[in-house]
Amino acid sequence: MPIRALIVDDSSVMRKIVERSLAQAGIVLSQVFQAGNGVEALALLKDNPVDLILCDINMPVMDGLEFIKKLPGVENAKGVPVVMITTEGSEAHVVQALSCGARGYIRKPFTPEQVKEHVLPVLARKS
């Protein structure tokens, strides 16, 4: 089933790579929303329901952890799985992200296979 994805990363090149990796993983995207930081992502979510959020951690204005902490209060994000995609690779960051509500964690650099490996189970659990 086609899904609506929100990709949050301060690099437009990285957003494009993530979008392409989702397609390579066989995930059919009906809509892709892109935001450069947490504030932009929250603004997008006000008017646009999504099925999956992929989010970087280190971003200006509002970082990824701060952003996902705010998601329970956002109507269009309730129950939406979040997968972090970040250069931050420590166990402490993983634990922090998962405790903030993330369902998956992908370390950069990543392959399309790793995206598939982490995102498909998350989407399967949601449906």
Place this chain on the structure above:
Amino acid sequence: MKSVSEMLAANSSQENWIPLLEVATREVFERMLGCQLSVPAGTEETCLDVTAMVGLAGQLCGVLSVRCEAKAAALMASRMLGVALDKVGPEVSDAIGEVCNMVAGNFKNKIAGLAEGCMLSPPTVITGSDYVMRSQTDSPPLEVRLLFEGLLLVISLQVHS
């Protein structure tokens, strides 16, 4: 994997980090750009007129930089975006900045304790080669030289502490 203090104690010149820096760079190009880097045969210098830099702060302070020709930077953007070389535009800076960021992140993740004890700055990209970078350290930078599609890449880590 050794801890930061063990690594520093084992080799005060941090020369042991050069292989880690090389592996960290190779992995970024293999996974994100789908290409293998090779080792240059000689040491001939070309005009490396694009420089991406990421600052490191915390347990390890310093600057990691990736230098290359403009053509190599455009080729990186082309590979990352999946578009033809002639379609690449202003995304070049973003692309090489992100490559530098991933090399720095991947490098620190390879040293136990450094992943959480060292923070990265957002990348800065400089175009042009007529500049001198001065650092508050008297030790020479750790340097790795590799070829990307036959074009020279110089990855440097200047450690401050």
